[in-house]
Amino acid sequence: MSNTMVKDAISKLKHANIRITPQRYAILEYLIENRTHPTADEIYKSLEHQFPNMSVATVYNNLRLFTKIGFVKEMSYGDASSRFDFSSTRHYHAICQSCGKIVDFHYPGLEDVEMAASELTGFEINEHRLELYGICPDCQAAESEEAK
Incomplete structure (x- = not known):
């Protein structure tokens, strides 16, 4: 199920002419597999061992991109840490x-x-x-x- 969701999301990115970087793929996969509505920091901490050169800004920028495209929703509650929800x-x-x-x-x-x-x-x-x-x-x- 989650593998199909990743493939569908990747095909939407390709259709929108957005390059599929390994970091982008990993962030998307993390969101789909971990339905915990993580913060950008939680995503970063989970992936930093896999991508030691990736910054928190990279995670934020990709989350904004996914939000703009429409398959990730930002859930803000007035505090500093928005949560992100992959929503099909x-x-x-x-x-x-x-x-x-x-x-x-x-x-x-x-x-x-x-x-x-x-x-x-x-x-x-x-x-x-x-x-x-x-x-x-x-x-x-x-x-x-x-x-x-």
């Missing part, structure tokens, strides 16, 4: 308030919310993002262990 299909996120883990979930599109928001506010709505916050199962288990 529309999905939403559940975020743990304890450890920060982000888990994807699929739900029927909420385009009706966009239409309602447009009618209520007069805004021309371009897109939406749904995030639900709570405590993940691992943190729930840790909390119940601590309570004992």
Whole structure:
């Protein structure tokens, strides 16, 4: 599955006349294989042993490129570290308030919310993002262990 996604993404890059560098390939592969919504720094730290001459700026520049092309979404939360999400299909996120883990979930599109928001506010709505916050199962288990 992830191999097919990498091949599809690479063919989109080639179609857009974007050179496939080994670093670019590795960043893309990392995003597809690690569905953890990593930060640029996390990607850099995971790949620096493989590419000792690669800089954090290279990672950021490639993430911006992938975002511009449209198959990576930048998830910024107001702090300094955006997270990046390889997105082949529309999905939403559940975020743990304890450890920060982000888990994807699929739900029927909420385009009706966009239409309602447009009618209520007069805004021309371009897109939406749904995030639900709570405590993940691992943190729930840790909390119940601590309570004992």
